[in-house]
Amino acid sequence: MEKLDAMRLFTRIVEQRSFTLAAQNLGIPRSTVTDAVKQLEARLGVRLLQRTTRHVSPTLDGEAYYRRCLTIIADIDDAEGAFSGARPKGPLRVNAHGTLARHFIIPGLPRFLADYPEIDLYIGEADRLVDLVREGVDCAVRVGELADSDLVARRIAMLEEVTCAAPDYIERFGMPQNLDDLERHRMVGFHSSRSGKLLPLEFTVDGAARKITLPTMLSVNGAENFVAVARLGLGLIQVPRYHVEADFARGTLIPVLSQFPPSPSPVSLLYPQNRQLSPRLRAFSDWLAREFAEREKPVATADRDPLGKQPAGKENSMP
Numbered sequence: 001m002e003k004l005d006a007m008r009l010f011t012r013i014v015e016q017r018s019f020t021l022a023a024q025n026l027g028i029p030r031s032t033v034t035d036a037v038k039q040l041e042a043r044l045g046v047r048l049l050q051r052t053t054r055h056v057s058p059t060l061d062g063e064a065y066y067r068r069c070l071t072i073i074a075d076i077d078d079a080e081g082a083f084s085g086a087r088p089k090g091p092l093r094v095n096a097h098g099t100l101a102r103h104f105i106i107p108g109l110p111r112f113l114a115d116y117p118e119i120d121l122y123i124g125e126a127d128r129l130v131d132l133v134r135e136g137v138d139c140a141v142r143v144g145e146l147a148d149s150d151l152v153a154r155r156i157a158m159l160e161e162v163t164c165a166a167p168d169y170i171e172r173f174g175m176p177q178n179l180d181d182l183e184r185h186r187m188v189g190f191h192s193s194r195s196g197k198l199l200p201l202e203f204t205v206d207g208a209a210r211k212i213t214l215p216t217m218l219s220v221n222g223a224e225n226f227v228a229v230a231r232l233g234l235g236l237i238q239v240p241r242y243h244v245e246a247d248f249a250r251g252t253l254i255p256v257l258s259q260f261p262p263s264p265s266p267v268s269l270l271y272p273q274n275r276q277l278s279p280r281l282r283a284f285s286d287w288l289a290r291e292f293a294e295r296e297k298p299v300a301t302a303d304r305d306p307l308g309k310q311p312a313g314k315e316n317s318m319p
Contacts, residue, residue, distance in 0.1 A: 004076065006040050007069040009033060010048065014066045015133045017055040025136040026091065027120075077278050088280035089118030095132070096141040098125040099223055100267075103242050105141070108291045112284070119280050132272055138281055139271040141288070143240070144194075146268055153268045154285055157292035159240040161262035163201065164253045168233035176257055179203060182212060188235040189219025190226055201238055203260035210260075227253075238262050242295075267292060 012022040013033065023030040041048050048062035058066055096105060101123060113121065124130075130140055132151065146153055173185050182201075189198050198219060200211040218234050220226050227244060230237040231252050247253035269285050 004073070006036050007073060009036055010040060011066060011069050011073065012136060013037065013049065013056060014058050014062065016136045017057060019056060021136060025093070087118055088116050088278075088283040090280055091120045091122065091138075092278075092280045092284060093122045093124065093136060093138045094141070094284065095124045095126055095130050095137045095139070097143070097223060099243055100141060100143065101125065104291055104295055105288065107295075108287070112287050115287075116280070116283055119283070121284075132270065138278070139269055139284070141267065141269055143265050143267050145266070146270070149270075150273060151270045152273055153270050154289075155266055156269055156285070156289040157267040158264040159242065159267055160264055161202075161238055162241045162244065162258070163203070163236060163238050163256045163260075163262065164230065164244055164247070165236045165256050166231050166233040166253055167251065169230075169235065170254065170256075172233070179205070179210065179212065179257070179260060182214060185214055186235045187214040187216055188226060188229050188237050189216035190237070191219060191221040193221065201236065202262045203257065204263055205260055209263055240265060 009022065009026065012025060013019060016022050016025065019033045019037075020030055023033045026033075037049060044061075044065070046061040046065075047059050048065055050057050050059055050062075094105075105123065109121075113119070124137065130137055132138070132140060141156075143159060174181070176182055176185060187201055191197065192199055198213070198216070200213040203210050203212065214236065216235065218229055220229065223239075223243070226237055227239060227247070229235075231247065236256060244253050248255065269288060271281060
């Protein structure tokens with residue numbers, strides 16, 4: 001195995017703490033991974049990895065070598081990507097919530113794969129926090145405010161949010177005309193995937209956000225269930241408009257208090273720092289920003305920071 005390939009393989013083993021997962025991620029036999037590490041350790045004359053029955057971890061020498069490998073690989077990827085004729089290629093693992101992927105990512109994939117036929121794309125679906133490095137994921141698409149982390153974040157879109165409910169719910173509780181009318185209403189509770197806390201409803205009044213927590217009969221922590229129980233008339237919800245556009249067309253959900261909209265939710269592409277120069281990741285990031293621009297209507301951005309920071313106080317929204 002070439003030295004550069006061995007370095008890439010070694011970094012993936014360290015990141016995933018597993019020979020088997022690294023082999024699966026790279027699409028090669030596990031025996032090839034084992035042999036490559038043995039040859040690498042023999043060539044360097046040091047032990048790089050500690051193996052147990054449960055996981056693999058780097059030794060002190062292995063950790064130092066891992067950091068050097070990251071720098072070398074990033075420099076090479078950057079150098080190759082600087083040439084206009086260089087074509088992005090290789091595996092690219094993306095993680096996104098299913099509804100978001102089906103609306104914004106999947107429809108444009110034929111064009112993306114036609115433009116970049118040498119990229120081997122894998123799209124994973126998850127409605128949970130994902131450890132990108134540990135799970136071997138190159139990037140993740142997330143909606144809402146981001147917690148502090150070592151990941152690099154690129155803002156790619158702002159999603160319009162709406163308040164809505166089922167017609168049956170409105171028949172029983174009435175259509176609120178202002179925020180004071182909400183005193184006799186209830187909401188479907190949603191628990192943040194980041195904090196685990198129940199998220200309040202949020203409304204924009206005279207340019208400022210006002211948060212209101214209503215009584216709940218039911219709370220969930222998944223996007224699909226959130227919308228599904230709202231269709232049953234169990235309370236008000238707030239979600240990105242694209243998620244319920246079809247419901248509005250069918251009449252299974254209707255907009256509520258449109259004159260006091262929630263602030264829009266940012267969409268970000270997250271990736272580990274050591275992969276920020278990957279030509280295939282850069283190609284996917286640029287393409288994804290264009291897809292969102294084509295499929296999502298522009299929204300008011302008065303509450304956005306000019307430097308692209310998240311609106312203060314807004315937690316995870318539902319994708």
